[in-house]
Amino acid sequence: MLSRTHAGPPRSVALVGNPNCGKTALFNRLTGARQKVANYSGVTVERKVGTARLPDGSTVQVVDLPGTYSLHPVSADEEVTLEVIEGRRAGEEAPDLIVAVVDATNLRMNLRLVLELRRIGRPMVVALNMMDTARHQGLRLDRERLAEELGCPVVETVAIASHGHEALLAELARDLPPVHQHVDGRHVETPDARALQNEVRRLLALVASGAAPATRFHPRLDAWLMHPVGGLLILAALLFVMFQAVFTWAEAPKGLIEDGVAALAGVVEAGMAPGPLKSLLIDGVLAGAGGVLVFLPQILILFAFILALEDSGYLPRAAFLLDTLMGKVGLSGRAFIPMLSSFACAVPGIMATRSITHWRDRLATIMLAPLMTCSARLPVYTLLIGAFVPERGIGPGGWLDLRGLVMFGLYVAGVAAAAAVGWALKRSWLKSRYQPLMLELPPYRWPSPRTLAIGLWERARIFIARVGTIIFALTVVLWFLATWPAPPDGATAAPITYSLAGQIGRALEWVFAPIGFNWQICIALIPGLAAREVVVGALGTVYALSASGDAVADALSPLLAAQWSPATAYALIAWFIFAPQCLSTLATVRRETNHWRYPLIMAGYQTALGYLAAFITYRVALAWGG
Ligand SMILES: Nc1nc2c(ncn2[C@@H]2O[C@H](COP(=O)(O)OP(=O)(O)OP(=O)(O)O)[C@@H](O)[C@H]2O)c(=O)[nH]1
Numbered sequence: 001m002l003s004r005t006h007a008g009p010p011r012s013v014a015l016v017g018n019p020n021c022g023k024t025a026l027f028n029r030l031t032g033a034r035q036k037v038a039n040y041s042g043v044t045v046e047r048k049v050g051t052a053r054l055p056d057g058s059t060v061q062v063v064d065l066p067g068t069y070s071l072h073p074v075s076a077d078e079e080v081t082l083e084v085i086e087g088r089r090a091g092e093e094a095p096d097l098i099v100a101v102v103d104a105t106n107l108r109m110n111l112r113l114v115l116e117l118r119r120i121g122r123p124m125v126v127a128l129n130m131m132d133t134a135r136h137q138g139l140r141l142d143r144e145r146l147a148e149e150l151g152c153p154v155v156e157t158v159a160i161a162s163h164g165h166e167a168l169l170a171e172l173a174r175d176l177p178p179v180h181q182h183v184d185g186r187h188v189e190t191p192d193a194r195a196l197q198n199e200v201r202r203l204l205a206l207v208a209s210g211a212a213p214a215t216r217f218h219p220r221l222d223a224w225l226m227h228p229v230g231g232l233l234i235l236a237a238l239l240f241v242m243f244q245a246v247f248t249w250a251e252a253p254k255g256l257i258e259d260g261v262a263a264l265a266g267v268v269e270a271g272m273a274p275g276p277l278k279s280l281l282i283d284g285v286l287a288g289a290g291g292v293l294v295f296l297p298q299i300l301i302l303f304a305f306i307l308a309l310e311d312s313g314y315l316p317r318a319a320f321l322l323d324t325l326m327g328k329v330g331l332s333g334r335a336f337i338p339m340l341s342s343f344a345c346a347v348p349g350i351m352a353t354r355s356i357t358h359w360r361d362r363l364a365t366i367m368l369a370p371l372m373t374c375s376a377r378l379p380v381y382t383l384l385i386g387a388f389v390p391e392r393g394i395g396p397g398g399w400l401d402l403r404g405l406v407m408f409g410l411y412v413a414g415v416a417a418a419a420a421v422g423w424a425l426k427r428s429w430l431k432s433r434y435q436p437l438m439l440e441l442p443p444y445r446w447p448s449p450r451t452l453a454i455g456l457w458e459r460a461r462i463f464i465a466r467v468g469t470i471i472f473a474l475t476v477v478l479w480f481l482a483t484w485p486a487p488p489d490g491a492t493a494a495p496i497t498y499s500l501a502g503q504i505g506r507a508l509e510w511v512f513a514p515i516g517f518n519w520q521i522c523i524a525l526i527p528g529l530a531a532r533e534v535v536v537g538a539l540g541t542v543y544a545l546s547a548s549g550d551a552v553a554d555a556l557s558p559l560l561a562a563q564w565s566p567a568t569a570y571a572l573i574a575w576f577i578f579a580p581q582c583l584s585t586l587a588t589v590r591r592e593t594n595h596w597r598y599p600l601i602m603a604g605y606q607t608a609l610g611y612l613a614a615f616i617t618y619r620v621a622l623a624w625g626g
């Protein structure tokens with residue numbers, strides 16, 4: 001067995017426990033980290049490291065791990081956990097101490113793992129988490145008796161309310177002996193599943209009393225939400241409201257940021273002498289990066305909905321609801337959560353597929369994840385819808401926002417495309433038998449304001465950091481390419497036409513002309529490979545520089561409306577439903593599948609479909625007089 005490499009209090013501890021028992025919430029408490037917490041199993045799929053400060057001022061390294069039901073892993077994320085606690089990861093020692101995190105409301109399930117962990121023979125502390133809910137249910141636990149029986153300290157915690165984590169930290173500061181496998185003279189090594197279950201039953205009889213067996217169901221709510229027809233309607237309505245909100249609620253804050261950027265441009269305009277630096281600031285930085293920043297409110301509204309849904313316990317139920325439908329297109333219901341995460345970004349979505357045990361199912365999910373409309377596509381859609389779809393209420397009293405409706409339609413189009421591709425994959429390359437959905441249903445819970453706040457703050461931070469780094473850098477590079485070389489003497493057209501970017505755009509134009517893209521779009525697509533939002537910023541820069549004469553370019557949206565045919569705009573939207581051009585997604589696929597073949601296949605099929613969809617859209621729109 002693995003032994004400690006040093007004497008004294010632990011230097012590294014690992015949080016181990018069943019899925020959804022609150023390990024990450026506890027980790028965030030102990031270390032001040034802001035890792036994702038949500039109310040379904042399989043949220044954490046990677047190991048994450050943080051540092052906790054102990055009462056005596058020293059520090060200890062804390063590792064948060066994916067949840068696992070046993071020490072016999074069945075999926076890639078569970079394998080990570082086992083590797084870490086056994087010290088099999090390259091360059092990483094096994095943790096000195098294991099914190100076995102337990103959902104106190106579900107001891108029957110959770111204690112099995114604790115008993116298995118005890119057999120590793122390392123120092124251990126048990127954290128009885130969710131004690132607030134357990135007490136609320138009337139459960140009484142004899143903590144001291146449990147500690148005696150298990151042969152290790154047991155502390156009660158409420159990870160989401162900062163109860164008990166001091167007690168836990170105090171235990172971590174102690175020099176605990178390894179837990180023994182002999183308790184009260186009884187030998188409990190390597191029992192089979194049944195022996196484990198008997199031991200759990202024995203422990204429960206000794207230490208737990210009072211609560212009716214906890215039920216994960218909420219009969220009245222589930223009768224509605226999981227109704228085969230009504231449930232689907234509710235789900236559709238929920239998503240619909242979400243996209244309406246993304247459009248309508250964001251108007252005011254978006255206007256504020258736009259005014260701010262415009263005011264800044266005004267200051268620069270008035271205060272600086274004309275020259276390259278001024279052009280860089282106005283046409284490059286403010287039109288480019290500033291043009292992307294205005295989408296912050298929309299992204300936060302979208303995430304507020306997603307985060308609240310995630311913490312409520314509804315998502316796994318939606319997965320069951322959709323299991324049959326998803327089965328028809330070749331996906332397991334387990335794919336629902338990775339697919340939903342992909343609405344934020346395909347990268348975490350693809351990583352979330354680690355909890356899918358069956359390889360072909362997992363690969364199919366990976367292949368389809370980028371078809372979900374990621375939040376980086378939101379600015380592009382918003383810009384084009386803002387320019388080409390009139391602002392109009394429809395329906396009785398005009399309560400439906402037409403633009404929100406179109407946005408919803410685009411998200412649906414992404415899902416429909418995924419369904420079609422999935423259907424084709426299932427019948428050809430990735431044939432697999434239907435795997436019944438096995439997913440633990442979490443209890444319903446009001447989304448925790450703290451979790452929501454942390455989640456939103458993280459999104460805002462990530463987005464602003466993106467705007468400040470990669471998007472900023474790309475717009476500066478693009479500005480440079482779009483202004484250099486300078487036009488020859490006596491040139492009459494806009495300077496950008498003579499620049500490198502102008503030449504590249506024109507060279508690409510013959511590829512994209514059949515689908516209606518002009519050279520300005522072709523230029524913008526290139527930096528969009530690194531970050532899709534940049535397409536918006538890049539269009540801002542390209543058009544700001546295309547204005548011949550000194551007329552400062554107007555806001556982008558009306559400009560596009562004046563310069564593009566609607567057919568071009570629709571074709572670009574159709575292209576973006578498939579949007580094959582995201583390098584970080586392709587790199588993630590390479591990493592998760594360990595092969596270049598898969599990202600290449602993905603890029604290939606998406607480019608082909610994107611081109612085809614844009615071509616058809618463009619031709620049909622032209623034929624209808626667009
Ligand atoms: N009421 C209550 N809820 C909690 C407590 N700790 C965590 N939660 C909630 O439980 C859910 C799961 O928390 P996570 O920290 O994501 O669980 P996890 O163990 O990391 O889950 P995986 O990463 O999927 O294995 C979230 O909805 C939390 O808000 C607690 O002590 N009391």
Ligand SMILES: [Mg+2]
Nearest residue numbers: 023024043044
């Ligand atoms: Mg977690």
